[in-house]
Amino acid sequence: MRSDVRTTEEVESFLRIRGLTKAFPGVRALDDVDLDLKPGEVHVLIGENGAGKSTLMKLVAGLECPDSGEISKQGRVLRMRNPHDAIRLGIAMIHQELMPFRQMTVAENILIGQEPVQFGVWIDRKGLLQGAARVLGRLKCAISPERLLGELSLAEMQLVEIARALAQDADVIVMDEPTSSLSKTEVAALFEVIRDLQQRGATILYTSHKMEEVFEIGDRVTVLRDGRRVTTLKVDDASEEELIQAMVGRELTLVSSRAKGRGAGPLLTVHNLSRKGGFEKLSFQVNAGEILGFAGLMGAGRTAVVNALFGLEPADRGEIQIGDRRLRIRCPQDAIRHGIGLVSEDRRRLGLVPQMSVRSNLTLANLKAYSRRGFVDVAAESRITAEQVHSLGIKSAGQEQPVAFLSGGNQQKVVLSRMLLICPSVLLLDEPTRGIDVGAKSEIHGLIRKLASDGLGVLLVSSELPELLALSDRLLVMRNGRLVAELDPERTSQEEVMGHAMLR
Amino acid sequence: MQPGQASRLAEWISRYGLLLALVLLAGLLSCLTPNFATAQNLLIVLRQISINGILAVGVTYVLLTGGVDLSLGSVVALTGVVAAGFAHPGEYPVILAVLVGILAGSGCGLVNGLIVTRGKVAPFIVTLGMLTVARGLALVVSGGRPVSNLSSSFTVLGGGAIIGIPIPVLILCVVAFASHVFLKRTRPGRYIYAVGGNEAAAYASGINVTAVKTLAYAVCGGLAGLAGIVLAARITTGQPNAGIAYELDAIAAAVIGGTSLSGGVGGIVGTLLGALLMGVLNNGLDLMNVSSYWQQIVKGLIIVGAVWFDQKGRR
Amino acid sequence: MQPGQASRLAEWISRYGLLLALVLLAGLLSCLTPNFATAQNLLIVLRQISINGILAVGVTYVLLTGGVDLSLGSVVALTGVVAAGFAHPGEYPVILAVLVGILAGSGCGLVNGLIVTRGKVAPFIVTLGMLTVARGLALVVSGGRPVSNLSSSFTVLGGGAIIGIPIPVLILCVVAFASHVFLKRTRPGRYIYAVGGNEAAAYASGINVTAVKTLAYAVCGGLAGLAGIVLAARITTGQPNAGIAYELDAIAAAVIGGTSLSGGVGGIVGTLLGALLMGVLNNGLDLMNVSSYWQQIVKGLIIVGAVWFDQKGRR
């Protein structure tokens, strides 16, 4: 802690936010928000997609400047013009959108801005590696500090970003959906670190769409809706229903019925599929009308499998069949032609065309259907866009808004919707509800279920076990690039799945 | 309001800065010299920008995909020499000379595109290679001497006019209009923006990135061929050393007009405004009889100033 | 194995392709012409690449941040003229002329950097503006005439040698070594990579992106100033029309050497290899008495081929 003598009021609120307002063209992202963070608390921020959580956090971390309002820490009003000021004032942030330096090593990524130096500029390489290893050790993470970041999987990158924030030795840490790509074990390690930070008096502003995390790690919770603060509660006093209702502003019935449709014959059959460095000798099939779940730890190779099936990183050996036709899938074009669609986990890299409008992004994979003689039929495009925006609840300042300015969850909906528009017969979903709010998530679950009951085959990869267990008809577990178990989701438990996924 | 209109309005407003800068500059020039704002002079400005305009429209395709084409100037020389070889009086019909020139240009572009996409060599290097290769070919083909004695039905393409409007200006108008419609309204046009905006995402959406990029380079080369023909017709000779550094002016026009060098952003309207700004500046400074040393200084300052002004407006 | 070594090894292997291409080319030339592989000629090649090498090292800084500097050639002319003005015999100490030249160069670079970072104008436009402005200034300063009658203590910087090694080569070695160490081992150097690799992330990590970029442009300008001095010393005159299109060769050397135009990737070792490849090619083709037209064609093909070969190896 930086100062020893504090008045009671300062102890009450370590970080004090008053009247914070921020508007973007076409939307008031934050509207007169007050918030008090106590020292040593984990304060959870929740709200629907586009409620303003990230905006609030960016303001706290100096990434954006407020239109009005002020932030004070320990009684001192902060004037932050850029993140550098925030870091100097002891505020660190884990960003919702990953911010990797792909060409630099893990160690450099973690200690960027904090490099151990001699003579003021000379980088102490040994110190750098040791420092990075130390932080990674706290997260119980086995990534080598010397690897290039570009070689890591998305989840590993997210861990590195967490490590980067931890390395800054801040007493306020802002965490914007830090666990969106992580599976249970990594989340557990992170939570341990958070508790440790708490012990040392650090304040944490945390957001996530995974409700169970709110209850597990939070002390108090604030609900944002449409840029305004709705309520702040002690977590122990709050119930899930209450929070969800505050978020969406109405009663919400979560889709939970498991209208199981067991498949009518195999749709996609995979035989002895291998890719060097990814997975080995996989054989499985997805039946029409069935949701096949894939569970596994970080780096188990699930993403590699769906990427191979979609032709992004084609398999080296093995067979892929749709119905009884054997296919060669060398590129996504092949896959789409054969009715395979993929929603990638990496929406930033493989999903969005940032400067293009919501409309153009939606129709990108199936533009042929909305054009005549080579000319795009804008009217038809707008119609289908309006439909999708409505059915998925995509929140934007109009169809023409560049998708870069949408909130993270809304971007995810755009990517998902694009693949639905190609009307696939096999849908590969890699973390499809990453960053999507509770209400929308339940609607998307309903949608996936409906698609399956219409006869689609769905291959679902998710790091959220509850989601997998609730949605899948069958569940496969991967470990180190191999299939190790097939389970019946109705007769298994999270513990059993984890047991198979982990090394014994 | 119709769906498309709002966006077009927004686009116009975001373009406003450059348009405003252009209007201010033109206003200033009209005050400073009485010869600027005459119909005749404005037509001359249009004629003077026509070659750079055609090239700039072409390079916009490539820039939108996130690439670059440095070979334009040399391709202009090569196609000019080649087309001129088919344009001596009484040998072949003029249309053949034109076709040969455009084909030679798109051939160069196609080669660029194929090496960029299949060979995965950086566009800068590929087109830099083409810059020297095409120049060398132009010199070899012509033996280092200008190809002159061109038929008047060929040179009319550079010097003639239809109902008072110079033919090069008409060509530019047709090229620019067609390109605008192609880029904004057709499927391949949309794909060009998508590939430039995020190549990996475009690939993952099933777009044939290779074909889209190759197309952009080929079109760009073809338009450079057209520019080469117009230039040869205008100066009534195919010059193997013509067009040096023309690529820089063409890219500058596109970038001044808001097309991003990293791809995915920009368009033909901006490119034309950029070419116009450069043309007005060249013409105006000549009319004002600014000494050639100072012309360079003033030109540099005004271009940077106009783009800065434009940028400021957008934020 | 020591921590850093693995990555350095990997880097060397990824460079292998270009090195191999260079070795192959040199081998071929040695077979084709007996004059190539003599110690004297290899020294000549080194001297010939020294100016392009210094410029290429400088522009590598800027390219690494994701920018570009098109003004190099004009800055070479301007600084050459300015330094020559202070280098007449018996007027000032030679160190002053050198300092003035380097300062003038980094002044140009600083202006570039400030307009890029503060004015948020695209580097292409800013440095294109500087290209014409600096050329204009060079002409104004010199009155359009070469500045000659330079002291021999100045011209020795271009023509002299120490223990048999030409001074320009020594200067290049010092500049390249210092830059390599700076970029790879110091904090500001790593920040240059970080800014080029992901500017938004660098900003969010508290790096002063403005300062880092401005530094890169200023260093690049300063090195252009140094190159201008060496050139003026070598041709014993400050030539206002010197250095035309030098920027293209410098950028080409860096890009051939694997530095990416989109920033964050590359380094000095590659840049030197790139400059060497270009130098060996120029020298070898001259030695083999290839006609100048065909030289251009062959040069273009070999450069693209070498980069393709290098790329292929990396995948």
Add this chain to the structure above:
Amino acid sequence: SSKEEAKPAEAVIGVSLLNLSSEFIVMISESMEQRAGELGVELIITDAQRNAEKQVQQVESFIAQGVDAIILNPCEVEGSSPAVARAHEAGIPIVNVNSETRIEPSAFVGSHDEESARLAMEFIVQRLGGNGNVVMMHGYMGQAAQIKRAQGAREVLEANPGIRLLSEQTAEWDRAKAMALMENWIQSYGDQINAVFAHNDEMGMGALIALEQAGLKDRIIVASVDAIADALGAVSEGRLDATVFQDSVGQGRTAVETALKLSRGEGCEPEVYIPFQLVTLENIDQFR
């Protein structure tokens, strides 16, 4: 060429030329090659592409290759001088062709560039009867040829106060740029212009075409320098009023001959002056 290789060449001569994409230099180069073939001399021809530094490099390479003599077609008076100095240091004879350097070569073959501009300008003065307005198109600013031709023209202008220089501007040796410049001049000066002097024929042709298109050619005189094929054609058709002939063939041949003599240690004229000649409709037949 295999036949030539059979018997060793009389001598090897390195040639560094200003710019091989300029028609005039191409003509020099071709006449050199032709003469070298006749004399059994081997030429190594390189192109400095208007870059003095490159020229110095090329001469250094020649020295390293041990040529018997060097022919230099300098880019710059001062900038190319180190090349001459290097040759002197190495004891290799060096012949300058077409233009000069500050450091004296072993021999010079060519003419003084100022002279060409003087001829063209005097023609204009004479045709205008000593009274009128002219505009001047410069070559690329700062290059030796531009500086000298401008100087020659100015000398004539100073001697003739009745002639006013309305405007001068560069069109960088380029025909298309010259057309644009002429069009702009027509806009700002219109009828005031009586004559155009361009530093080379390319620009002169550009000005000519622009004037013809504006319908002004019959009232305005155009004169330029170099006598390239196009310009000679235009003179014979009565379109271009004058160009200045520089004997490229004579220069090329004499340069090779002189270099060969020097390489054999024979004496020769230190300066072979090849005069310019004005070409107009009257004497065009001598030049075609």
